[in-house]
Amino acid sequence: MVFTSSSQARRGLAFALLGAVLGACFLVAWKESVRHASPSAAVLVMLSSAAVLNSASALLALARNPGQLTAVSIREMTLLAAILALFTLAGSWASAEAVSRMSGAGLAVLQRCEVIWVALLGALLLGEQVRASFWVGTLIAGGGLVVLQSPELDARAFGPAGVLFGLGSAFCVGSITVLSRRYIRRVQPVVLNALRLWISVGLWFAVERLPGPGMLSAPLLLYAGMAGFFGPFLARVCLLLSARDLPARTTALLSLAIPVITLLLDFALLAELPSTRELEGGSLILLGVALPIAVTLQPTKPRAETQRVS
Template identity: 30%
Template sequence: MRPLDLALALLVVVVWGVNFAVIKTGVGEVPPLLLGALRFLLAALPAVLLLRPPKVPWRLYVAYGMTISVGQFAFLFSAIHLGMPSGLASLVLQSQAFFTMLFAALWLGENWRASQLVGLLLAAGGLALIGSAHGLSMPLAGFLLTLAAASMWAAGNIVTRAVARCGPINQFAFVVWASLVPPLPFLALSLLIEGRPAITAALAAFSLRSLATVAYLAWAATLLGYGLWTRLLSRYPANQVAPFSLLVPVVGLSTGWLVFDEALQPVHFVGGALLMLGLVVNLFATRLLAWLRNRA
């Protein structure tokens, strides 16, 4: 990988890792579902005025927007609002890789390799340990909502594969136009669950910090992050780019500790280590075994 592209990959890792602390700051001032509506409204406008929509069926725009955007972030924002530590959320969310494997097997008929099954079992053990340590530092509802967010991210990954079958398209433009889908569902959910008084009060007290939070989530985490990630995936094999996502929880955990003094229990560290080991096995075991066979 060229030095510039390596630097861009690390920039994405930092932007996405810090994103969790920004979410925690945001939901402290703005109701989580309203925050989701504002995030994607700002991500779509004015960018849609500058980019043509890719030739993709509208049902895929809707499916992507309702899964990877509304589903993932409605659950994630709500989890952090309920007290899920931001750093731990960045770690648990990585279980999306295994939900993707499961959905691909169920919906696309993909077969699992032995290394993937081993990785899944390790990750499941890690998640079980993390979930068993719920209490004042991590509410069980926050943990379960974060798992739900990971499953919606995975469902969006399956939609992304369907989008890829439409031929070469501008993936960044697709993300921008798909951002038109979430604002109305988010606003409807906000009205239904959070209520008009909470929305009115939040908008009346909307501060510069709230604006900065929404701008970061929309322009940095969504447009810059996904834009650079798409650029890297268009230049390099996915198995060369994907491992960088393993660094996101490192940044997320570090930021949560530095900004919010989030201290993890020993069981969280053990569970997190098993989850990350499962991801590493899933990504690298097949290639390592092939390399060993070639050396033999």
């Protein structure tokens, strides 16, 4: 179990919140990308663009501090990156299949099931004890997600295939969050992310056929490239950095705010006013997220041993 100070918790929360904002931007671009190509082609472009961008960041980080990598750390990062790449490719494929069968908002709701998986897996692998405030906050935020859904939403939008793919995506993303938390202090986050993405691209070519020239249209390159920029590149780096200071479940909990952030983006970019139902659901989600976060940021009295962060 890793313990952090209040200042470290605030830093971790800032990175996690930024990751949630970028995650909302990713969903908007990802939904558009699968409208212009098959899910497998969209995954390739998204992962490739993210890998190129992250490699540039990794090279800059290593140029500033070339001595931060050792033979041991390279071996550890390569092994961890390979495991994360398997979850990355499987999760990307599952989310692409899901979003081709349902709305982006529907997928966002299903992917939030990762919060429960992260809490359970974190307790098992990391020894992170889950306080009552987390479960209460998750229950409140879950109620907000239910309220947020349109009562006119066609039941077919949550068909069995789409639901299974969406839950599979949540399982993969949650596993990445917990594994990153376990080993993050022994690796360089930006380099790890670059290795993860390139191995994911290599695995794609191992299981898929090369797309023909007609499959890589300009809209696909644009939207899938934007999705790669916002999601696997920027959002994942932010979440890796937050994992240094926050329990995995807290980072995952903040992802519940993604649907609310999406509403705010719609208002800011498209001038679309949220409905009363959306305001009520969004308020419940924010309340549910804020409750355990407030407990995390509460100053604690010094003890003989280290202090625990909820």
